[in-house]
Amino acid sequence: MGSYKLFAASVGSALFILLSFMYWYQWSARVLTQSEVDAYMATIEAQTQNPGAQHDLTALRKFLEEDDGEPIYTANLYVFNEVAAYPRDSGFSGTGEEAYDRFSSVMIALMIARGSYPVYASTWADEANSQWDQIVVVRYRSRRDLADLFATDAFAEASLHKWASLDKHDRMLVKALHIPDGGFISLLLALVVGTVIYTVGQISTETNVAIRN
Numbered sequence: 001m002g003s004y005k006l007f008a009a010s011v012g013s014a015l016f017i018l019l020s021f022m023y024w025y026q027w028s029a030r031v032l033t034q035s036e037v038d039a040y041m042a043t044i045e046a047q048t049q050n051p052g053a054q055h056d057l058t059a060l061r062k063f064l065e066e067d068d069g070e071p072i073y074t075a076n077l078y079v080f081n082e083v084a085a086y087p088r089d090s091g092f093s094g095t096g097e098e099a100y101d102r103f104s105s106v107m108i109a110l111m112i113a114r115g116s117y118p119v120y121a122s123t124w125a126d127e128a129n130s131q132w133d134q135i136v137v138v139r140y141r142s143r144r145d146l147a148d149l150f151a152t153d154a155f156a157e158a159s160l161h162k163w164a165s166l167d168k169h170d171r172m173l174v175k176a177l178h179i180p181d182g183g184f185i186s187l188l189l190a191l192v193v194g195t196v197i198y199t200v201g202q203i204s205t206e207t208n209v210a211i212r213n
Helices: 003-027 034-045 057-065 096-112 143-150 153-165 182-212
Strands: 072-080 117-122 134-140 166-174
Touching (some): 003 182, 034 057, 034 143, 057 143, 072 096, 096 134, 134 143, 153 166
Antiparallel strands (some): 072 134, 117 134
């Protein structure tokens, strides 16, 4: 491969990675319209799963109606039941942490599909200064993505595991501009991909030349 073609392929691959990541990370976010808020709320209110997600519907509607299209973060604090508090006919058992892991396995897949992901999680806390078993900080691409997640049957059904797992919990919704923006990560990833493609191409070209000679 000629030097120009190799350089163009490297730059093209890097740009593709960068643009794809940024579209997933933020560019596809859009502010909710009132009709969309009404539609999401109607879907969520109609969910019949037991125990279901147990939303504060009034607070949720206000939260969605104030959408600005920007990312949000949730800081979640948990105390787990020693034994998961499943309904007798649920068919599930185990510890509170095992029940929460079942919920997380569903939740993470739903988040990733919507440009969202856990930023930080820890099960360690200084017992002298904390009453919580776990803290999880999650970035949501937008309020639309959070509403879309809540509206899925998968989330409502997985909430059985969440509520079985928890003895106590608290959650804060925040905007955290001090957290490094994912755009820097995508740029670094794009540079790495482009550099690797260019380097491998150069090595391959030099090897082919040496073989022919």
